[in-house]
Amino acid sequence: MTTRREAVRRALTESSGFRSAQDLYADLRADGSKIGLTTVYRALQAMSDSGEVDVLRTDEGEAVYRACDTEDHHHHLVCRVCSTAVEIEGPAVERWAAEIGAQHGFTEVTHTVEVFGTCARCSA
């Protein structure tokens, strides 16, 4: 019997997009699992803390998670309709953000960059 956290990880990995704790909970229960919502939240929290999954906030403030292929720093191109995401990189953006921060005397500079759109499939 796989551990609960493993089940959450698998459910998240099966999706190519960002999913909320509530989404995953619904999926798991639909598959017959008896997992509790609390456990889903705890699993996501742990995976997010360890950097195993990426997390971002929807416009409504709900946290959504994604199991990305890499744990290296990267950004996402996210479909506004189906939430499917593509991992993207932008060396120029990385440099720009660091420079902007330095120019204004800011230290410990980090940034958030996400690109949204309607994917080809959802545009059709």
Place this chain on the structure above:
Amino acid sequence: MTTRREAVRRALTESSGFRSAQDLYADLRADGSKIGLTTVYRALQAMSDSGEVDVLRTDEGEAVYRACDTEDHHHHLVCRVCSTAVEIEGPAVERWAAEIGAQHGFTEVTHTVEVFGTCARCSA
């Protein structure tokens, strides 16, 4: 007597950083206003809808607002400690985001870009 919404706008303008509805409500009440929390939320909602103020989400999912100098598209360099923000522009980033979206067949491409750091004053 100024309208309630005007009071909210003024309270927000007095700050150079991002403030939450709860923050502004506390400020206004501390200044002796009898304004209700609901009204603060409604005022911010309206101003945000009309593009008069910018809104973003904290890591905790709380919505924070800012009365920026311009209503044109721009981004922010935000202090992680005091939430003070500086308006910034990045033509290169604008192009990059649009291109990335197009390359992957996405339409209606938009983006969110925010830079965080510790401002000079808070670093001291």
Place this chain on the structure above:
DNA sequence: TGAGTTTTGACAATCATTTTCACTTTCGTC
């Protein structure tokens, strides 16, 4: 097998935000 540790999940508690709903205030009109 048994004590000690970790994981789990039902349920209650938080907390920001939204809804309701019963006033007030504002405004155009007579």
Place this chain on the structure above:
DNA sequence: GACGAAAGTGAAAATGATTGTCAAAACTCA
């Protein structure tokens, strides 16, 4: 100046995601 519609207000209740509590279940390992 009075009057009814429309917009603005706010106290209190409702929502909804997320977190805290705590006792039961599963696991570890001597």
